[in-house]
Amino acid sequence: xxxxxAGMGWVTPLGSGIDSVWEELLDGHEASATTISEKFGDxxxxxxxxxxxxxxxxxxxxxxxxxxxxxxAAVAGLDALRGAGVELGSQNAERTALIFAISNGGVIYTKxxxxxxxxxxxxxxxxLLFPETVYNAPAxxxxxxxxxxxxxxxxxxxxxxxxxxxxxxxxxxxNETLDHCLVVGTEEVDWLVCDAYxxxxxxxTAPPIEPFSEQQRGMLLSEGAGAILLARLPRHSLAEAGGxxxxxxxxxxxxxxxxxxxxxxxxxRILTDLGxxxxxxxxxSANGTFVDQAECSALEQxxxxxxxxxxxxxxxxxxxxxxxxxxxxxxxxxxxxxxxPVLHAPAAITLRLSSSRTSLSEAQRAIVLSCGLNxxxxxxxxxxx
Amino acid sequence: xxxxxxxxxxxxxxxxxxxxxxxxxPLGFGLNETRNSLRKSRDCVGPVTRFSVxxxxxxTAGQVSDDRLLANRGEAPRSQRLHRASHMMIQALKxxxxxxxxxxxxxxxxxxxxxxxxxxxxxxxxxRQAADLRHAPTWIANYPAQKPVMDAQEFFGIASPxxxxxxxxxxxxxxxxxxxxxxxxxxxxxxxxxxxxxxxxLVFTGFDxxxxxxxxxxxxxxxxxxxxxxxxxxxxxxxxxxxxxxxRGAPILAEIxxxxxxxxxxxxxxxxxxxxxxxxxxxxxxxxxxILAGEVDYVNAHGTATVFNDAAEGKGIQTLFNGVPVSSxxxxxxHSLGAAGAIEAIVCLLALQHQFLPPNINFAALDxxxxxxxxxxxxxxxVLRTVLSNSFGFGGTNASILIRxxxx
Numbered sequence: 001x002x003x004x005x006a007g008m009g010w011v012t013p014l015g016s017g018i019d020s021v022w023e024e025l026l027d028g029h030e031a032s033a034t035t036i037s038e039k040f041g042d043x044x045x046x047x048x049x050x051x052x053x054x055x056x057x058x059x060x061x062x063x064x065x066x067x068x069x070x071x072x073a074a075v076a077g078l079d080a081l082r083g084a085g086v087e088l089g090s091q092n093a094e095r096t097a098l099i100f101a102i103s104n105g106g107v108i109y110t111k112x113x114x115x116x117x118x119x120x121x122x123x124x125x126x127x128l129l130f131p132e133t134v135y136n137a138p139a140x141x142x143x144x145x146x147x148x149x150x151x152x153x154x155x156x157x158x159x160x161x162x163x164x165x166x167x168x169x170x171x172x173x174x175n176e177t178l179d180h181c182l183v184v185g186t187e188e189v190d191w192l193v194c195d196a197y198x199x200x201x202x203x204x205t206a207p208p209i210e211p212f213s214e215q216q217r218g219m220l221l222s223e224g225a226g227a228i229l230l231a232r233l234p235r236h237s238l239a240e241a242g243g244x245x246x247x248x249x250x251x252x253x254x255x256x257x258x259x260x261x262x263x264x265x266x267x268x269r270i271l272t273d274l275g276x277x278x279x280x281x282x283x284x285s286a287n288g289t290f291v292d293q294a295e296c297s298a299l300e301q302x303x304x305x306x307x308x309x310x311x312x313x314x315x316x317x318x319x320x321x322x323x324x325x326x327x328x329x330x331x332x333x334x335x336x337x338x339x340x341p342v343l344h345a346p347a348a349i350t351l352r353l354s355s356s357r358t359s360l361s362e363a364q365r366a367i368v369l370s371c372g373l374n375x376x377x378x379x380x381x382x383x384x385x
Numbered sequence: 386x387x388x389x390x391x392x393x394x395x396x397x398x399x400x401x402x403x404x405x406x407x408x409x410x411p412l413g414f415g416l417n418e419t420r421n422s423l424r425k426s427r428d429c430v431g432p433v434t435r436f437s438v439x440x441x442x443x444x445t446a447g448q449v450s451d452d453r454l455l456a457n458r459g460e461a462p463r464s465q466r467l468h469r470a471s472h473m474m475i476q477a478l479k480x481x482x483x484x485x486x487x488x489x490x491x492x493x494x495x496x497x498x499x500x501x502x503x504x505x506x507x508x509x510x511x512x513r514q515a516a517d518l519r520h521a522p523t524w525i526a527n528y529p530a531q532k533p534v535m536d537a538q539e540f541f542g543i544a545s546p547x548x549x550x551x552x553x554x555x556x557x558x559x560x561x562x563x564x565x566x567x568x569x570x571x572x573x574x575x576x577x578x579x580x581x582x583x584x585x586x587l588v589f590t591g592f593d594x595x596x597x598x599x600x601x602x603x604x605x606x607x608x609x610x611x612x613x614x615x616x617x618x619x620x621x622x623x624x625x626x627x628x629x630x631x632x633r634g635a636p637i638l639a640e641i642x643x644x645x646x647x648x649x650x651x652x653x654x655x656x657x658x659x660x661x662x663x664x665x666x667x668x669x670x671x672x673x674x675x676i677l678a679g680e681v682d683y684v685n686a687h688g689t690a691t692v693f694n695d696a697a698e699g700k701g702i703q704t705l706f707n708g709v710p711v712s713s714x715x716x717x718x719x720h721s722l723g724a725a726g727a728i729e730a731i732v733c734l735l736a737l738q739h740q741f742l743p744p745n746i747n748f749a750a751l752d753x754x755x756x757x758x759x760x761x762x763x764x765x766x767x768v769l770r771t772v773l774s775n776s777f778g779f780g781g782t783n784a785s786i787l788i789r790x791x792x793x
Contacts, residue, residue: 040513098648102551103529114506114587118513122440122590130591131653131779134498135530135551140780144650149665152648152782153559156500156530156551164548168563174570192509196525199518253492253546256535374529378546 002383003173005246006180007084007229008328009076012315013048013222016055016075018083022332025340026357030314033207033220038191045194046206048222048316062144065128067106070138072225072321073186077142080182080227088146092179097151097172100139101165101185103158103320106132108190138186151178158372159285160254161185162226162323163380167251169230179231185324186225194221202289202373208344209313211286212296212351219287222316226324228331244385246331249365250274254378263294267371270379271302277381279306280363281333283326287312291371300350303367307352307360309333313343323370327382330366334384337361398571400627402791403638405488407480408731409454409473410618411447411718415480420735422717423743424764429718430603430614435503436586443598446584447616447719449473467536468501468527470583473619473724474537477579481621482541485635488623491573493534493547494564496556496580497723498778500530503585533581533619545577553778554687556580557620557726562644562786564624574626580727581619588722589615595654597691602747605688605713606695606759609749613689616719620727622734639734642771643674643787654779655693660700663687663775666783667705670773674787678705681787683742683760683772685729688713689720698775699755710767712745712760726776730786733772737790742767 010016013031014024033046050072057078058071081088088096110133116124131137136154143152151172155165162185169181197203197219204218233247252274255266282299286292287310299308311329318325333339339358364383371377408415411429412422422429430447438444454472458464467475474495481488504524511518526532531549538544552559557580564578592598592615599612630637647669649662656662671678684706687698690713702711714732721728732743741764748761770790777783 040515105551110587111509113591114509115513117586117590118510122438122593125590125594127594127596130594133587133591134553134779136553136778136780136782137653140648140650140653140782143648143781147650149648149650151646152552152780153563154551156497156549158529158531164546168548171563171567171570171572174572175566192512195512196508196521196528199522199525255544255546256531256538258535258539374531375535376531376547 001170001174002233002247002249003170003230004233005228005331006231007080008331009079009227010328011050011054011072011076011224013050013224014315015051025311025314026338028341030343031316036191041191041195045191045203046220047189047194048220049189050224060145062141066141067109067132067188069106069186069188070141073138073184074142074145076225076227077182077184080229084229086229093147094150095177095179096148097178097181098139098143098148099165099169099181099183100154101161101320101323102135102154102156103161103187104193105135106137107193108188109133111190111192158374158376159319159322160370160372160376160378161320163368163370163378164254166248166380167253170251173230173232181230182227183230184225184227185321187223187318187320189221189223209288210344211288211310211313212292212349213346216290217288219289219317222318224318224321226321226328228324228327246334247383249381249383251380252378254376257375260290263371263377264297266377267294267298267369268302270377271298274367274379274381275303277365279303279365279367280360281307281309281339281366283330283366283368284308284310285322285370286310287317294371295369296351305352309339309342326368326370330368330382333360334363334366337363399569401565401568401641402625402627402630403622403641403734404625404630404635405481405485405623406638406731406734407477408620408728409449409476410721410728411449411616414453414476416735420739423732423735424741426744426746426763427717428746435584441590441593442600443593443614445614448584449617466523468504468533470501470581471533471536473583474533474581475540477619477621478537478541481623485623488575490545490575490577492567493538493545493577494550494560495534495547496550496560496726497530497582498551498553498556499582499585499588501528501532502587504528506586552782553780554722554725555776555778555782555784556723558774558776558784558786561622561727561730562646562784565641565644568624568626574629576624577621578624579621580724582617582721582723584615584617603690603716604747605690605716605745606699606752606755606757607748607750608752610690610695612691614719616721618721618724618728620724620731622730637791639737639791640789641786642789643670645669645673645785647783649781651781656697656777658697660697662781662783663698663777664701664704666785667701667773670785670787680771681706681709681773682769683736684709684711685733685774686711686713687775687777688715696754699757703756708758710742710760711757712743714743716746729774733774733788736772737769737788740766740769
């Protein structure tokens with residue numbers, strides 16, 4: 001079943017708003033890294049944070065005590081609806097499903113909550129913080145803001161969870177009484193998460209992220225949200241889409257790998273399944289880690305001539321939000337017939353990467369590939385026209 | 386006759402069979418021990434042993450015995466490193482595989498709330514107190530919510546993609562419900578579904594801080610109820626297209642026939658007092674199954690024994706189902722959060738297979754504002770054909786599934 005992308009919302013370290021972030025990427029800009037530290041930690045980490053200026057529209061009373069992860073999600077979700085020209089009332093809210101993709105969840109409040117317990121004992125645990133530590137808190141806030149009374153799901157996973165959420169949306173939208181499904185990926189960054197990934201040698205201390213580098217020096221974490229509003233194709237008019245419809249032709253169920261060395265095998269299978277049609281570009285999840293090798297190897301074998309792009313050097317690795325960001329990138333590339341430059345990639349690489357803006361005239365199909373850091377991989381195929 | 390539809394009216398294409406089930410919980414390891422505990426009305430809640438609760442109001446929980454859980458894990462270093470939640474999932478899947486060795490799922494859908502949380506606690510506490518961090522890579526690797534699912538699948542050579550649903554305390558029922566819809570729609574032939582959660586200090590203390598947990602006995606729907614106690618466990622159901630299951634001669638344990646989901650936006654931790662959220666979920670499950678509410682023979686309630694939950698759920702039940710027997714088996718084993726819906730689905734399965742009503746223990750007198758037929762304190766025989774299981778969670782997530790005795 002094909003689904004139309006009716007609207008999109010984007011909150012990133014390069015700001016918010018689909019067109020604004022896209023222009024920044026086309027111009028070859030990358031987010032500024034900031035350094036975060038922790039009073040009990042002996043190291044600092046570079047991360048890409050969302051600037052406060054990107055958070056206009058997150059002042060809803062429901063979000064007063066919420067962590068930034070919920071605010072990112074609300075801004076992106078509301079933007080996606082606005083972009084689609086969809087206003088939810090009591091009737092269509094019931095016909096709209098909400099799916100969230102999350103990896104580490106509300107880690108800032110979780111750390112604060114547990115820190116109080118460690119420092120001063122259980123009696124100091126905050127009943128205000130605890131509900132915000134629950135994985136589905138961001139979904140709950142957005143559902144309340146939008147008045148959604150039907151299906152709401154929060155999926156947890158690694159970087160592939162965003163595409164898994166779209167796969168779930170595809171399954172839910174087989175339901176003919178659902179008109180829309182709003183899929184939101186969101187993540188917030190914290191020192192604790194950086195330190196955890198560092199212990200698996202997955203983060204580097206400072207920019208840049210060097211995709212597809214043999215050295216695999218690691219990633220930098222980032223934060224933000226991405227949202228897409230999906231609609232069933234026959235009911236979705238061209239006017240709503242603002243031009244030729246962008247469709248998710250096929251969301252692959254993906255798979256799991258138990259060892260890093262097996263990641264390439266799963267990615268190859270996904271590429272083989274999705275590559276049955278002519279593919280013009282691939283939005284990769286390459287982030288400077290082992291993921292790059294897995295994707296590079298699979299791409300070289302299955303579709304070696306296809307143009308490949310990754311935005312992670314510019315935006316960082318946002319894990320739960322990353323898959324949604326990649327879908328937005330694919331949609332914009334197909335719609336604008338252009339691809340931003342890939343930053344900081346090695347010169348000697350067999351993949352087709354471009355270090356400058358690249359025209360994509362006649363491009364019709366893209367594959368979005370996501371190989372997560374915790375053993376999950378997924379993919380989907382997007383088309384225009 | 387109108388064709389059965391899903392929770393929101395989709396035309397159905399397949400009947401959905403439960404072809405195998407596995408469970409580990411405070412009630413016991415496996416279906417037989419669980420059934421025996423239910424029939425004997427065993428109170429499986431005891432003092433918390435895994436961490437200090439000296440500063441908590443509540444001191445008890447339903448816990449899975451480590452002596453048994455870890456006894457068969459083997460000497461392999463990798464197995465030694467796995468989180469308890471992984472061992473619970475392995476134990477539950479072992480029972481499924483023993484019943485249905487040919488069952489190869491197209492998809493696995495599992496509910497949880499906190500993954501390997503206690504490993505996250507070890508990591509943070511060690512960092513905070515500048516303690517030994519040699520095991521940090523192991524804690525970190527086994528912390529993600531999807532890890533126990535993948536560990537269990539790997540243990541039995543299952544390689545299906547997995548979706549991990551974290552809809553708070555409704556997660557397990559949501560997972561089974563979504564899996565049911567995946568098979569019913571014809572998009573999937575076989576889906577493994579269920580839930581797991583292992584008790585952790587952070588979550589235990591969180592519920593204690595909200596004063597949602599009780600220092601007394603857990604007394605769902607009782608006039609003097611004072612809160613919940615936590616539990617833990619894992620449960621799995623193998624769902625398959627009924628025709629496909631028949632063709633390969635698989636034994637059919639029961640059918641899932643309906644699923645309802647709703648979201649009420651009243652408050653992040655409290656249900657709408659009118660009971661609208663639970664009522665909508667139950668109504669949608671009944672509509673989805675295309676049955677009459679009067680056909681429901683038993684309700685396994687969410688029944689946490691908090692003042693607000695039981696009041697809202699009770700109103701929903703009494704509005705829809707006149708005089709139906711109701712019990713909350715959380716009174717016996719505690720609230721296992723993401724596993725609760727899956728364990729309670731298995732309680733329903735056993736009730737259907739063995740034709741008895743599971744008990745709501747610690748019950749003295751019904752809340753004055755409720756009009757419910759509580760299965761008080763003792764299991765009793767009954768003729769059951771269709772039963773409903775409820776799960777509700779933080780964030781206003783509500784889910785109900787309907788399970789029917791299989792009749793060829």
